[in-house]
Structure formats: C-alpha cells, structure tokens
Amino acid sequence: MASAASSLTGAGGNERFNQEAAAWDSNPFVHQMSEEAWKAIQQNVPSLQLDKVAKEVDVLEIGCGTGLLSFMVAPKVREVVAVDAAQGMIDVLKTKIEKSEVKNIVPVAVLLEDPEDPALPPADEKAKSGPRRKYDLITSHLVLHHIPDLTPVLKTMLGCLKPGGMVALTDFEDFGPEAKRFHPESKMGGVERHGINAKWIADLMQEIGFVDVDVKAAWNHDKRVERWKGEFTPGQPIGADQGEKMNFTYVLCMGRRPQ
Ligand SMILES: C[S@@+](CC[C@H](N)C(=O)[O-])C[C@H]1O[C@@H](n2cnc3c(N)ncnc32)[C@H](O)[C@@H]1O
Numbered sequence: 001m002a003s004a005a006s007s008l009t010g011a012g013g014n015e016r017f018n019q020e021a022a023a024w025d026s027n028p029f030v031h032q033m034s035e036e037a038w039k040a041i042q043q044n045v046p047s048l049q050l051d052k053v054a055k056e057v058d059v060l061e062i063g064c065g066t067g068l069l070s071f072m073v074a075p076k077v078r079e080v081v082a083v084d085a086a087q088g089m090i091d092v093l094k095t096k097i098e099k100s101e102v103k104n105i106v107p108v109a110v111l112l113e114d115p116e117d118p119a120l121p122p123a124d125e126k127a128k129s130g131p132r133r134k135y136d137l138i139t140s141h142l143v144l145h146h147i148p149d150l151t152p153v154l155k156t157m158l159g160c161l162k163p164g165g166m167v168a169l170t171d172f173e174d175f176g177p178e179a180k181r182f183h184p185e186s187k188m189g190g191v192e193r194h195g196i197n198a199k200w201i202a203d204l205m206q207e208i209g210f211v212d213v214d215v216k217a218a219w220n221h222d223k224r225v226e227r228w229k230g231e232f233t234p235g236q237p238i239g240a241d242q243g244e245k246m247n248f249t250y251v252l253c254m255g256r257r258p259q
Contacts, residue, residue, distance in 0.1 A: 063143030115159030210255030
C-alpha cells in the first residue's frame, strides 16, 4: 500500500509538530478554526443533531493535535478516539485529559495507515486482540494538506467506518496559486499541498468508494499572511504592522461508507 507517512516521519512533519506541541494552544487561530469546524460538523452530520442518538456515536479523529476539536466533540458523543502521528501532540492531549472532567477521549499516538492497526481500540472492549472498532463518524481538521498521498488515508478512513458511517473532514480550500500564502515560510515543513481542491477530493472520494459525497464551502476566515517570504519571525506573534489580510474558504468534505 502507498504510504501516507513520508513527509510526517521526515524532518518537516513530525519533528515540526513535536516541537510546536507545547505552545500549540497559545495560538488563538487554532482555537477559532476548531470552533468553526465543530459548528460546520454539527450542522451537517445528522447523527449529531439528535442528542439521544449522538450519545451513541463513536468518533475517530485523525490528526487531533492537542485535542482542540476532540474536546468540543466528546461531551456530545459516546467516545472520541483521538489519533495523531506526533507523540508531542498526544502527550499534551493526555495532560489536558488528566486535568479535565471530560474523560471519553482516548489518545493514540500513531500514523494511521491501517484500519486494523493494533494501536486502535478493539471492537470487543474486553479483548486486546481481534478486529478493531468501527466508527460512526471520522473527523480530521487541517490535516489533509499535510498528507502526501490522500488515497491510502481515505481508504483507511473508509475501512474504519461502520456501514453507513460518515467522514466530515475540514481543511482550507485550494483555490489556485495564491492558496500557498496560507502558511508563512517558517511553517512550510510537512505541507504537502496548499489546501484541498473541492472537485478533486470529491472525485477521489467517489473513486475510493464513498457514497453520498458532498464537498462544500463551510466557512471563511481572514488570515494575516506574509507580504514577502520570511516576513514573520518564527515563534513570535505577528506584529500589528506585519503582513496583510487574506480571505480563505474552508471546505467540509463528507461521504459515507455504503450500507
Ligand atoms: C496542522 S496540525 C492540526 C492539529 C489539530 N487538528 C488542530 O487543528 O489543532 C496537523 C496534525 O495532523 C497530524 N497528522 C498528519 N497526518 C497524520 C496521519 N496520517 N495520522 C495521524 N496524524 C496525522 C500531525 O502530526 C499534526 O499534529
């Protein structure tokens, strides 16, 4: 199977996220975008709109980072299995769970490439081995643009879903060459594509076997971007006199595993 891992296991990917993990939550942008993603997911995923049903929903989040979205989703559902390839991100998430009243998040450090990966919880909660759990909903926020080849990852997602289960994946849109301004020069490590092109991913999802595929613009956000490469100082807040505002659209990519 083709690998999703190459950029994440190299210096640009995992190393970058391991380094950024401790300070990740200090950036207001990541909180705001997770809130927008959660709003879009809630509005569009039918099983989350009925409280009684949502309490039975099992969620898998791929690329959870420090769990910003996981903590929003968890109170509404049965359990969130929150997976990230960067151990540093998972360590921060574990500390946050210890300090929180929210206990139905299961953090797992793994680069997910196989629906039957033994790192994932088993279908039978009492058994350690055997088939792995299947999910009603898979989320993944601002992750797809870090994955070199989306085909194996989308196939893995399809394999992790229950029949009729749904993916709701959010990321910024690739609207053309200017989309590359989303990341400042210092954050290009591990960036595999400058956003997600809506038609391209819809076609890919259908080819892979998702049904009811619907990829749509979900929200917009004015982001401060560099006027020239390297204008922003890595690790420093952006000064009031730095950069310029650019509007980005975020897409919500939905599809179901056939019944
Ligand atoms: C830009 S961060 C987003 C983190 C989080 N979703 C947020 O919005 O705060 C992307 C994350 O995806 C993770 N990641 C990328 N590809 C992955 C994969 N195939 N399996 C697990 N984690 C992955 C990275 O380690 C990184 O923490």
